[in-house]
Amino acid sequence: MKHLLLAAAAASLALPVIAQEPAPIPSPGEIAAAAPARDWIPIAPSDLLVMDLAPDAKGKARRVVIQLMPAPFSQGWIGNIRKLAAAHWWDGTSINRVQDNYVVQWGDATEKKALPVGLATVPESEYVAQLSKDLQAALHTKLKSEEAELLAAFHQPGGEKVQAIKRAIPRDPFAKETIAFRGWPVAVDRQDQTGWPVHCYGMVGVGRNLSPDTGSGAEFYTVIGHAPRHLDQNIALVGRVISGIEYLSSLPRGTGALGFYENEKERVSIASVRIASELAAADQSRFEYLSTESDSFARYADARANRRDPFFIKPAGGADICNIPVPVRAVAK
Amino acid sequence: MKHLLLAAAAASLALPVIAQEPAPIPSPGEIAAAAPARDWIPIAPSDLLVMDLAPDAKGKARRVVIQLMPAPFSQGWIGNIRKLAAAHWWDGTSINRVQDNYVVQWGDATEKKALPVGLATVPESEYVAQLSKDLQAALHTKLKSEEAELLAAFHQPGGEKVQAIKRAIPRDPFAKETIAFRGWPVAVDRQDQTGWPVHCYGMVGVGRNLSPDTGSGAEFYTVIGHAPRHLDQNIALVGRVISGIEYLSSLPRGTGALGFYENEKERVSIASVRIASELAAADQSRFEYLSTESDSFARYADARANRRDPFFIKPAGGADICNIPVPVRAVAK
Numbered sequence: 131m132k133h134l135l136l137a138a139a140a141a142s143l144a145l146p147v148i149a150q151e152p153a154p155i156p157s158p159g160e161i162a163a164a165a166p167a168r169d170w171i172p173i174a175p176s177d178l179l180v181m182d183l184a185p186d187a188k189g190k191a192r193r194v195v196i197q198l199m200p201a202p203f204s205q206g207w208i209g210n211i212r213k214l215a216a217a218h219w220w221d222g223t224s225i226n227r228v229q230d231n232y233v234v235q236w237g238d239a240t241e242k243k244a245l246p247v248g249l250a251t252v253p254e255s256e257y258v259a260q261l262s263k264d265l266q267a268a269l270h271t272k273l274k275s276e277e278a279e280l281l282a283a284f285h286q287p288g289g290e291k292v293q294a295i296k297r298a299i300p301r302d303p304f305a306k307e308t309i310a311f312r313g314w315p316v317a318v319d320r321q322d323q324t325g326w327p328v329h330c331y332g333m334v335g336v337g338r339n340l341s342p343d344t345g346s347g348a349e350f351y352t353v354i355g356h357a358p359r360h361l362d363q364n365i366a367l368v369g370r371v372i373s374g375i376e377y378l379s380s381l382p383r384g385t386g387a388l389g390f391y392e393n394e395k396e397r398v399s400i401a402s403v404r405i406a407s408e409l410a411a412a413d414q415s416r417f418e419y420l421s422t423e424s425d426s427f428a429r430y431a432d433a434r435a436n437r438r439d440p441f442f443i444k445p446a447g448g449a450d451i452c453n454i455p456v457p458v459r460a461v462a463k
Numbered sequence: 464m465k466h467l468l469l470a471a472a473a474a475s476l477a478l479p480v481i482a483q484e485p486a487p488i489p490s491p492g493e494i495a496a497a498a499p500a501r502d503w504i505p506i507a508p509s510d511l512l513v514m515d516l517a518p519d520a521k522g523k524a525r526r527v528v529i530q531l532m533p534a535p536f537s538q539g540w541i542g543n544i545r546k547l548a549a550a551h552w553w554d555g556t557s558i559n560r561v562q563d564n565y566v567v568q569w570g571d572a573t574e575k576k577a578l579p580v581g582l583a584t585v586p587e588s589e590y591v592a593q594l595s596k597d598l599q600a601a602l603h604t605k606l607k608s609e610e611a612e613l614l615a616a617f618h619q620p621g622g623e624k625v626q627a628i629k630r631a632i633p634r635d636p637f638a639k640e641t642i643a644f645r646g647w648p649v650a651v652d653r654q655d656q657t658g659w660p661v662h663c664y665g666m667v668g669v670g671r672n673l674s675p676d677t678g679s680g681a682e683f684y685t686v687i688g689h690a691p692r693h694l695d696q697n698i699a700l701v702g703r704v705i706s707g708i709e710y711l712s713s714l715p716r717g718t719g720a721l722g723f724y725e726n727e728k729e730r731v732s733i734a735s736v737r738i739a740s741e742l743a744a745a746d747q748s749r750f751e752y753l754s755t756e757s758d759s760f761a762r763y764a765d766a767r768a769n770r771r772d773p774f775f776i777k778p779a780g781g782a783d784i785c786n787i788p789v790p791v792r793a794v795a796k
Contacts, residue, residue, distance in 0.1 A: 230709045301634035303783040331689045356664045363777045376563045376716040383709040444696045450636040
């Protein structure tokens with residue numbers, strides 16, 4: 131992995147290209163960085179949840195920024211979360227659980243703090259959404275190219291048919307198909323006409339008790355390991371961490387069952403949680419994401435699935451949806 | 464996620480089962496824990512690499528145990544690693560890089576420490592192995608059931624054929640197929656008759672410079688995020704962390720390029736690295752893994768892909784190879 135450092139350093143020097151030596155093929159990150167401004171979509175401050183943890187042992191500030199999920203997904207819980215944030219409900223709560231290769235969880239450790247009045251009880255049916263017209267249109271385009279490949283695969287001689295079909299079908303181990311849509315990783319079932327967000331690294335979900343409980347939105351977790359996709363459709367996803375995940379992922383692991391902190395002194399205090407638009411303008415960070423509907427994103431996704439930048443000797447020819455994270459970046463003030 | 468705690472607690476109470484109430488369906492972990500002793504295979508101390516980090520800020524010991532990969536995979540590098548360990552080469556080196564959702568990397572930060580004489584230069588061709596007879600036999604069994612499902616899918620009416628085939632084929636986004644084999648996650652290509660280990664969470668690989676360098680085995684990394692499967696076949700995997708991964712995954716992230724520590728004081732000192740059989744008997748920990756060829760593992764894998772234990776309301780019907788980690792446990796002395 132030393133090489134990765136070398137490769138990145140070489141690219142940043144931007145040496146003049148000599149005619150005989152083709153320019154190195156750009157990495158996915160370089161493709162995203164080179165995307166024109168029009169391909170970057172600003173994230174509204176009203177869709178950002180800003181969580182300030184207590185400063186660390188050295189007094190350093192720790193800010194975690196979460197982008198809330200847009201319609202048509204999980205809007206019942208999002209409504210509750212907006213009410214909880216407006217009530218400053220999380221101020222003084224804590225991070226209570228850190229389970230390696232799984233989740234960090236936070237909220238009211240006592241489980242006794244009264245919730246604001248008027249929170250919705252969201253039904254399990256809202257773990258999935260009906261496919262919107264524009265998601266259907268995006269899938270239609272995807273299907274055309276897929277079916278053409280599959281048709282070609284059918285014409286392979288018998289013995290090679292299975293392998294050819296395996297190559298032809300975009301493969302997701304958990305869902306019939308997946309797509310990056312309007313900035314988010316989504317799984318879909320065309321037959322049921324449903325779609326749902328998926329549990330990639332950094333995604334934020336709503337803790338719940340056993341079914342039929344669906345959680346109010348007061349208890350959160352975020353993924354800090356390999357995507358636990360078995361949670362998809364079983365629990366509500368409401369956003370993703372777009373800045374400061376390291377303040378959560380590098381916390382000491384809890385030694386209790388499921389990674390809960392056994393000693394309450396181990397818990398990390400949450401100073402405040404606010405919708406960004408509620409903060410003073412000077413305290414608001416701005417972010418933007420690479421449009422998943424742009425050509426830049428198509429090139430970025432292709433490069434993630436087929437690494438051809440200098441370090442790589444064999445492109446994979448595929449990637450799972452969580453290995454194609456949507457680029458998000460802070461906007462300089 | 465509160466529920467997970469509740470579910471686990473309820474299971475551990477082992478209440479008498481009432482005839483009208485079926486016993487809760489066991490979780491994957493419960494299936495593994497209930498496997499008979501004959502399904503657990505001891506790991507030879509000669510295949511364990513024991514890395515003791517300097518104690519943490521509170522003086523607590525930090526031991527990381529790595530299981531080395533067996534033949535036919537990566538044996539050229541494994542030979543080098545055995546020589547480096549015998550020479551106590553890593554003593555006094557350090558952890559130099561921690562990149563969030565990617566890798567922790569360790570070795571000689573100066574890149575100037577002389578290597579022992581006689582290390583092999585391993586060719587890139589050894590990133591993959593020829594399929595052994597027993598791996599071929601395992602795949603033959605897998606293929607039979609797969610082809611039966613695929614054949615049934617072909618007989619679906621036209622419009623449903625694509626979806627039926629998608630359901631019928633075990634899906635891996637990166638390789639034609641994957642299999643848990645002799646305790647390890649492996650990808651295979653029947654056509655090329657090759658197989659290779661895959662980059663799941665906790666897997667340990669060998670840092671290298673740009674091709675044709677393949678690394679000596681003196682520089683290590685381990686995966687601490689979503690499986691970076693694009694590295695498969697591009698870099699040598701030589702083992703996996705089976706104990707103490709939290710001492711690596713919870714380290715502060717480096718703020719330099721690629722997560723390198725910018726200040727050398729941030730580096731974490733490695734006190735010693737030994738093959739376990741070189742340690743005093745009292746200092747050797749014993750481990751065993753659940754045979755991937757056992758019926759217990761088949762039930763465990765099925766349960767990972769189809770969660771039916773009390774918390775879940777909708778089984779996924781699939782899982783990727785990295786979501787079915789091979790159970791490994793310490794053996795009480």
